[in-house]
Amino acid sequence: MNPSTTLLLPPPELQGCVRAFISRDTTGSALSMAERLNRFPSTPLCTLTWFLSGKAITVEPEEGVLLGRIVASGPLTRPVVTFNPGPVRAFMAVFYPSAWHQMCGLDPGDIVDCFIEPSRLGPGWMEMAQAVLQAPDDGARVALLAAFFKPRWTPAATQPAASWLERLKEAAHAGAGASARSIERRFKAIGGxxxxxxxxxxxAERTLADVHVAAAHGELAWSDIAAEAGYSDQAHLCREVRAITGATPAMLARGDESFWLYRIWR
Structure with missing residues (x-):
């Protein structure tokens, strides 16, 4: 049996707050040691992860840290690799940094490259996280999260921005002070x-989406993708992708099991 990995888009009331929910289940799958690795890229997004069963241990950049059963993580400035010693069932909620900034007591910039307990996020977060852990299925988990976030998050008055970067720009310009330096400080505090x-x-995120579409259609031309994305050449694309993901574009396109996140992301 192959591992089951599903990306769930948020309900309409959480669009602009939650980027996606992810469900991962490897129980019943005969995975090799290499296939039990989980590779995550550098990202400005913030995440709450529940290990419904099984465990995860960090491999890179720090080795041997056992993650808690419920763990929050801030933006990542470097790729991260974890390892599951055995079968695992996990559920993740991935947040836009501007929404995270609004809803809890910590700026994303305060927890860059950190894994922390939900109790540090403010009143009620740990109780909510425990309720999600005990929920019977993914639908119930999403419903609990929606009920918790709705009163804590105020959608923008304008139409949702096209990307997390545009949302960050809106949040940074919305604070007090309009000087370039004050906006840059807010941008780093909110985006990390x-x-x-x-x-x-x-x-890079938009480029990797193009890579997967092209690979699926058998039309993978690296030089064309680099030019369309605004890289100076194919080598520039490869350097950027490797710095952000820890892998070459060719490795990502090949789709080894440890790159499962890249396969489902859209």
């Missing part, structure tokens, strides 16, 4: 990384 870095991540 400088604007220049976040632009690179945004471009």
């Amino acid at each position: 990384q400088p604007l220049r870095t976040l632009r690179r991540l945004d471009r």
